Amino acid sequence: MKIKLTSILVDDQEKALKFYTNVLGFLKKTEIPMGEHKWLTVVSAEEQDGVEVVLEPMGFEPAKVYQRALFEAGIPLTAFHVEDVQREYERLVNLGVVFSMKPTQMGPVTLAVFDDTCGNNIQLVQV
Numbered sequence: 001m002k003i004k005l006t007s008i009l010v011d012d013q014e015k016a017l018k019f020y021t022n023v024l025g026f027l028k029k030t031e032i033p034m035g036e037h038k039w040l041t042v043v044s045a046e047e048q049d050g051v052e053v054v055l056e057p058m059g060f061e062p063a064k065v066y067q068r069a070l071f072e073a074g075i076p077l078t079a080f081h082v083e084d085v086q087r088e089y090e091r092l093v094n095l096g097v098v099f100s101m102k103p104t105q106m107g108p109v110t111l112a113v114f115d116d117t118c119g120n121n122i123q124l125v126q127v
Contacts, residue, residue: 005041007056008078009067010118013040016055019117023095024080026053058119067119074100076113076123085110085126 010016017040020026026042029052037059041052058064070077082088085103089112093099100121101113110126 003051005052005054006078007054008116008118008120008122009058009063010055010116010120011058011067012118013038013055013057016040016116016118017042020053020055023092023097055118071119071121074113074121077120079123079125082124082126085112085124088112088124 008016017028020042021028025045027045027048028041029043029048030039030041032039037057040055042055043052044050056063058067067077089099089103092114097114099112099114101111103110103112103124108127112124113121114124116122
């Protein structure tokens with residue numbers, strides 16, 4: 001069994017694609033029109049054949065409730081690994097990204113949490 005896809009709920013696929021590519025640095029992997037929405041995925045520029053992140057449109061009301069509840073509670077929807085949280089934090093702050101948690105060391109792990117502008121808190125992790 002392998003993990004090939006994971007989903008991130010987004011309120012607007014086009015806005016999400018711009019943020020995840022232009023700001024975070026992911027690459028668009030797949031874009032297939034499917035009526036009102038698309039099958040839209042991005043991948044790490046460092047692992048282009050790795051796990052694809054589906055920018056999942058929220059066409060289902062319970063998904064909106066779930067996303068809003070997580071965001072308001074300050075809970076990250078998912079986490080991305082980085083080599084240097086402090087360096088990535090500074091790069092993203094310079095691009096206008098808003099962090100709810102600055103880089104914080106917790107034992108051998110350093111974490112930071114930012115708003116992805118699409119309704120999610122995303123955690124950066126350095127182990």
